[in-house]
Amino acid sequence: MSIETPLPVLKPADFASDQDVRWCPGCGDYSILAQMKKMLPTLGLPRENIVFISGIGCSSRFPYYMDTYGMHSIHGRAPAVATGLKTCRPDLQVWVITGDGDGLSIGGNHLMHCIRRNMDLNIVLFNNRIYGLTKGQYSPTSPLGKKTKSSPMGSIDNPLHPLSLAIGCEATFVARSIDTNIKHLSATLKRAADHQGTAFVEVYQNCNVFNDGAWEYAKDRKSKAETTLELEHGKPLIFGKDRDKGIRLNGLEPEVVELGKGITEDDLLFHDERSPEPSLAYLLSRMRYEDGFPEPIGVFRSVDAPRYDVQINEQVEQSIKEKGRGDLEALFNSGDTWKVT
Amino acid sequence: MATTTPPKPVANLDEATVRFCGDSGDGMQLAGTQFTNTSALLGNDVATFPDFPAEIRAPRGTKAGVSGFQIHFSSNEIFTPGDTVDALVAMNPAALTTNLADLRDGGILLVNQDAFEKKGLGQAGYETNPIEDGNLDKYMLHSVPMTKLTRLAVEDCGLSQKEADRCRNFFAMGLVFWLYDRSLEPTLRFIDTKFGKRPEVAQANTSALKAGYHYGETVEAISTQYHVAPAKLPPGTYRNIVGNQAIAWGLLAAAKLSDKQLFMGAYPITPATAILEELNKHKNFNVLTFQAEDEIAAMTSTIGAAFAGSMSVTASSGPGIALKGEGLGLAVITELPMVVINVQRGGPSTGLPTKTEQSDLAQALFGRNGECPMPVIAAQSPGDCFDIAIEAWRMAVEYMTPVFVLTDGYIANGSEPWKVPVVSELPKIVIDHPGPLADGETFSPYERDEKLSRPWAIPGTPGLEHRLGGLEKEDISGNVCYDPNNHEHMCNLRAEKVAKIADSIPLQQLDGPESGDLLVLSWGGTYGACATAVHTAQAEGKKVSHCQLRYLNPFPKNFAEILTKFDKVLIPELNLGQLASVIRSTFLIDTIDLNKMQGKPFSVAEIVSKINSIVA
Structure with missing residues (x-):
């Protein structure tokens, strides 16, 4: 029985800092901020135990707008800052807010290593496929041929696919959502928060100033049922306005099939987010609209694995158990010493 | 140790410098470390200089692969690993050719005779064998078949020839231990700990070590043993x-x-x-x-x-x-x-x-x-x-x-x-993290104390939620701020805070008189060479003092005044004049620079010679 005073019930507004939000009007970031504020009170954590760490870019202003602890660090380094923080303080809930340029370009190395270590961090990557804060250069996720101020003849950089990268690093939790799909986004953030280990969430986010409509196919009310596919654990991969299409495996390749005409749900690929083998999740991450596939949203993968932040502290405990708590006097006098009188 | 030969004469020395050198796979760092620990345990003051190549294993026998370890041990207080070497152990021709220049004339030269064969000599660039052609006559050369003697010593241990040859460094150690009258005990203990899991290797290293020692005792060519008495260091445990x-x-x-x-x-x-x-x-x-x-x-x-x-x-x-x-x-x-x-x-x-x-x-x-x-x-x-x-x-x-x-x-x-150090005498470092704030109170993460230091508020503390970051901070509130005057104010504050550290650091000490003809100004690892050189100059009656800068930013409060008390300032640095340029621009004085860029520390002689060129 605990006699502690119960935690005050927090409201979304309790998570708002006193700073004016300075994203461009209409930016997708507003929606992500709103869903975060809405979701956090459901976790039952005190505000002071939550920390937001970001890098540089539009998305990375995020911590300033949350009345939690936070750090707006330097370009690409948020995962590394968060690593030092979480290693020392596994008791804190730590969020990393990054973007496609911050996380995948200048900070690609940190992201990769952060994911493989599986520290209990929640990484949210706002993917708008453009450098917004520097006013519109192509990013690592911009499609081939994208014409921007730094690629006037079209980008010749083969784009990077964030979830494929995360799954390649054997991320234990991988998910995707869309800035305007607010219920889905909120639920996805909650799943990420609940996951023990590194949770990696890609959010399709619209930059209405420098790359407006980049995700229109996935956001448009009329088309989204055909262009996206909501993943549900244990359920077959079905999509379409009339839920009449599905994904079937043909050898190692996915293919779009129409239900009926001899094809039943049982013929379809069933989603298993708990599969220890990441190959199916990887296959899902490669389903792209431009190749004629609906793009999956939801949780691609959610598995348990040892956590770096837990293990590094366990090693300290183990060392204390084996050698006793560190004693300077004993250390200084260990090995060969001699006395001068 | 039992011996059938009569004891050899022992000569007392104040100090000596020994260098072990050989191929980077020859275990020279280990030999040097053991010799150092033994000498320290004996009560000598010691200073060491390990010198090894960047390659883990450069091609065997080449000059690029030579690894060395120098130990200066003394019955007086010393500050450097020694300029010149009194005894050089060279395990192969490449080691000999790259290290010989540092051996003083008349110094002891111990070489592994077995390594001076055609291939090794060729790799070192020798056309004739230096241990036979008379070119080493000015040294006390002892050419010892270390490989052969080591193999003989360990032949009962069941090692392969390759493993047996790896015991050679222990043979060399044993010989030098005898030469300088050191006990084998610390090294025997080390062998037990290090190789305990492989008793045959432990046994072989022990045998090789003792064989080297006995070789020194018995072979007639090595006529004298040397003794360096313990140093008089301040009392305590060392x-x-x-x-x-x-x-x-x-x-x-x-x-x-x-x-x-x-x-x-x-x-x-x-x-x-x-x-x-x-x-x-x-x-x-x-x-x-x-x-x-x-x-x-x-x-x-x-x-x-x-x-x-x-x-x-x-x-x-x-x-x-x-x-x-x-x-x-x-x-x-x-x-x-x-x-x-x-x-x-x-x-x-x-x-x-x-x-x-x-x-x-x-x-x-x-x-x-x-x-x-x-x-x-x-x-x-x-x-x-x-x-x-x-x-x-x-x-x-x-x-x-x-x-x-x-x-x-x-x-x-x-x-x-x-x-x-006595742990209880070490000064405690007191840290005050601000505690929780009540509702309604505001926390200012950039409010400063008298030292201009801001509070270290840590996550998990209720009411102190705040955001740090790389964008310029507004004074006191810590909010992002682009105001021009605030930026200038913050830049000044950060500079002033660091400058204020001068309030809490010790005043600059001087070794020597408070004024004079020359101030030798050093920082970092050049301390030993500079201190020794200045002591030499002072002993000759020169008006030279030494100032070792520990605090390079900010400088101690009395530092500027010290600089004015000397006619000239000499700054020896292992760079092209970086401190000198700061001193010149900060204090508007002239300096004399002594720079060295050879990847090696200064020798005492280099500093002494510079001092002598400035102060007659």
């Missing part, structure tokens, strides 16, 4: 300590003294890696070591750990520090306490990874974008690395700032007797 080990222990002590968990974020780099490795041995001191994916992550994880409330440290060398530059800027603007150690090596770029230099002073003082002041302090000797670590953490938490500590490869790998 141990031998290596610089990198000392700095790691200093960090452990600082964490204990401030009641903090110790976090080190680091990426392996020569010659700093040993600090990370040493801390890893002591996780039971509540030490978290994070081997990062790169130097940038090493730095930024250190910032994250500082934000978390831990004692946070990173250690690297020049190229790694260059990568940390952006992170250091964040550390400065967020005003979080942490320690950044640079074990300097030869640069630029990859430079000379295993060789020493002092060429990162300018990088430490100025190597960041913007007006980005950081305190910089430098250790002067291996043992001093312990004290400097504690001092760095004290400054960091008292002034809420990252602190740069400079050491160098020379003192990081070198060793000396270290007077074991």
Whole structure:
């Protein structure tokens, strides 16, 4: 029985800092901020135990707008800052807010290593496929041929696919959502928060100033049922306005099939987010609209694995158990010493 | 030790310098370390200089692969590993040719005769065999068939010939131990601990060591044994300590003294890696070591750990520090306490990874974008690395700032007797984290105390939720602020805060009279050579004093005045004049520079000769 005073019930507004939000009007970031504020009170954590760490870019202003602890660090380094923080303080809930340029370009190395270590961090990557804060250069996720101020003849950089990268690093939790799909986004953030280990969430986010409509196919009310596919654990991969299409495996390749005409749900690929083998999740991450596939949203993968932040502290405990708590006097006098009188 | 031969005469010496050199696979570092520990245990003052190639195993027998270890041991207090060598052990021709120049005329030369065959001589560039052609006549040459004698000594141990040959260094050690009248006991204990799991190897090394010792005792050609009596050091318990080990222990002590968990974020780099490795041995001191994916992550994880409330440290060398530059800027603007150690090596770029230099002073003082002041302090000797670590953490938490500590490869790998401190006498480091705030109260993360230090509020404290970051901070509130006057004010505040550290550091000490003809001004690892050279000059009646700068930013308060009291200022540095240029621009005085860029420390003779050229 605990006699502690119960935690005050927090409201979304309790998570708002006193700073004016300075994203461009209409930016997708507003929606992500709103869903975060809405979701956090459901976790039952005190505000002071939550920390937001970001890098540089539009998305990375995020911590300033949350009345939690936070750090707006330097370009690409948020995962590394968060690593030092979480290693020392596994008791804190730590969020990393990054973007496609911050996380995948200048900070690609940190992201990769952060994911493989599986520290209990929640990484949210706002993917708008453009450098917004520097006013519109192509990013690592911009499609081939994208014409921007730094690629006037079209980008010749083969784009990077964030979830494929995360799954390649054997991320234990991988998910995707869309800035305007607010219920889905909120639920996805909650799943990420609940996951023990590194949770990696890609959010399709619209930059209405420098790359407006980049995700229109996935956001448009009329088309989204055909262009996206909501993943549900244990359920077959079905999509379409009339839920009449599905994904079937043909050898190692996915293919779009129409239900009926001899094809039943049982013929379809069933989603298993708990599969220890990441190959199916990887296959899902490669389903792209431009190749004629609906793009999956939801949780691609959610598995348990040892956590770096837990293990590094366990090693300290183990060392204390084996050698006793560190004693300077004993250390200084260990090995060969001699006395001068 | 039982012997059938009559004892040989023993000559007493005040001091001696021995160098072991051979192929990098010959175990010369181990031989040197054992000789050092034995001499230290005997009560000699010792100073060492390990010198090894950047390649782990350069082609066998080549000059590129020569590894050496020099030990200066004395019955008096000494400060350097010695300019010239009294006894040189050369395990092959390449080692002989690369090291012979440092052996004094008449010095003892012990060579492994078996290695002086056609191939080895060719690799070293010898056309004729130097041990036969008379070119070594000015030395006391002892050509010993070490390979053959070692094989004979270990033949009952059941080792392969390759393994048997690896015992050669113990034979050489045994011989030198006899020559300088040292006990085998510490090395026998070492063999037991190190090779206990392979009794046949332990037995072979023991046999080789004893065989070398007995060889010295019995062979007639070596006629004299030398004895160096214990030094008169201040009373206390002593141990031998290596610089990198000392700095790691200093960090452990600082964490204990401030009641903090110790976090080190680091990426392996020569010659700093040993600090990370040493801390890893002591996780039971509540030490978290994070081997990062790169130097940038090493730095930024250190910032994250500082934000978390831990004692946070990173250690690297020049190229790694260059990568940390952006992170250091964040550390400065967020005003979080942490320690950044640079074990300097030869640069630029990859430079000379295993060789020493002092060429990162300018990088430490100025190597960041913007007006980005950081305190910089430098250790002067291996043992001093312990004290400097504690001092760095004290400054960091008292002034809420990252602190740069400079050491160098020379003192990081070198060793000396270290007077074991009494733990209860070490000063506590008091840290006050602000406590929880009640509802309605506002927290100002950039409000300052009289030291201009801001509060270290750590996550998990209710009511102190705040956001740090790399954008300019508004004074007091810490909010993002682009106001021009605020930016200027904050730049001035950060500079003033670092300058104010001068209030809490000791006044600059002088070795010698307060005024005179010449001030020798040194910093970091050149201390030993400069101190010894100045003592020599003073003994000759010259009006020379020595000033060893420990605090390079800010300078001690009385430093400017000291500079005015001498006609001339000589600044010996292992760079092209980095401190000199700061002294010239800060104090508007002329300086005489003595610079050396050979990856090697100054010899005492080099400083003495410069002093003599200035002061008649």
